[in-house]
Amino acid sequence: MSATRPLHLAVALDGPAHCGAEHYTELAGLAERGALDFVTLGDSFARPGLDALAVLARIAPGTRRIGLVPTVTTTHTEPFHVSTAVATLDWVSRGRAGWSVGVSATEAEARLFGRRPAAPLGALWREAGEVADVVARLWDSWEDDAEIRSAETGRFIDREKIHHVDFEGASFRVRGPSTVPRPPQGRPITVVDLTGTGEPGRRVAARHADVVLVRAASPEEAARTRALLRREAAGHGRDPGSLRVLVSLAVDLGESESVPHPGLGAGRRLAAPAAHFSGGPVELAELLARWHRGGAADGFHLAPIAPHRDLERIVNGTVALLQHRGLFRTFHPGGTLREHLGLARPVNQYATAATGGPA
Template identity: 45%
Template structure:
């Protein structure tokens, strides 16, 4: 049985991360724009013992093979739809900060945390392309340093807004007609290079205090923000040895930033395709590659670790990752979602118990930075 202490996430990128996944007969591509598709996918992951579902999003169309692009639904809205149908799985929609306002993001993720009874997270992303910039028409393309400086400020604003209501700000005093103790709502008074936000939030403090924040450490700028801000840091590595070295490096950086490395999970991305045999898995991926030909330009950066094979083989790999401390967890990225979800139950993991996401990660619920000391 796979080590249940290893955090296991799954990234549900529509029909799959492979651009031709929609062409498979089992893809359910015709259902992608229905709530039922996403409820079925996330509940299947929860039943299989997955700790969290990552829901990709962005402001650009997705590639679907030569001459084909696909649309997408809003990830935060999808997570809210799924929240009512699930019980223990964490829900981490991606939401970009580049062309949005942190006040709106703070409210959206706080609302999701209420809807999910404390199971919300947020994978903070940026928008790098001209197509995304042109969709808004507010500013041009920024370099990585500028994008992640803006993201760092946005995260500061969002977390301050989550803290701007003290936990007991709602008093609901019928006798005096006071619903809120205004002394326990706080202006955040943030002024930075990209945002100037007075606050306070219009949404009460989320059930977790601060929902879980995930950041992908893909380059120096994003890594610096991840080390300062993230509860979950996603990494890509070409080999287990490279992943272990990267985890060690990040733990050292966390300690240097005066954060306890044991309070942050380093999660390794693992591209995966599951079938009844290694040969079948390889043949099915080859077919997907042929459908997607002619190939687009190679993706920059590190080629991710892959597992093309059986559920039993994946279980052994997860055991090795846990035993050798290669990473604190894994995020499975199915090339074709449906074929992987139908086989994940073979990992032998128990469904996550109904609890807050923070509790499952072993993290305390933080106090509001604005909380006043109780009077004696």
């Protein structure tokens, strides 16, 4: 593994729904002990269960380093509320928040709100891209030093450092500014999972995502997808080196280590759309190391089939072996999710414009 290209690992906390924080706190703490970059928690209006963002906000005080990335649905949700909710998660976690961009495509979900009918996937992802754009603007609507908090003068903020965003999308308008100060990370991490999104989701990812989750049945397929995303990001004027592409992999570590189930663990191609590994922690470590060394991806997003059992084996088996071989870190390099991912804190676009630099 190149010293300039570290391996990134994340894990999904999804599984049977639990109506309590203890289950998720225990899993997130286990992932944190393995020095993983972040955990994700899925969410959708199409199924019952707790709100993912609220759950991760609840467990934030019970963790110290691990990144926290809930799915937040942009369809039927006000962009202003998305912005303030994710910013609040970044504040309560002291800079460890991200959000995974979600859309809501069914008529049943639309009826829950009653404001408009379901829309085609392309339109939903165009709207999601606009939400990602305006959310970043709202996070920047407060400059970092906008808060004064002076008891002597009675001034709480410097109004010259609070900015209106004046954004008009296809289905919403947002003037701003935010009611929440700029988050500790400047902008919390934006994640886009390309599963089932097609080209519309990929366009949003190339333009707005910090982390992209992809499915691939072979390292060659993963490498092609990563190269395409990096080219498209560069086409939007972004530094392609700032994009982290992680391969999503369903993991079942309940099988014998010596006889992996046919699939990625056995070195065979697996039919899309989902990649699945069944075998032991050692084979999984070898798979991750081989794909990463070959340049297939920047890391992996692992989805344990049996959350407690498989995550424990991932951390105590697979991750421990990667650490022993010097292929994965033994501690978090900083306190924020951006630091875990090796991403710089973004410059505030409005503060830069105010000083005469590029917007």
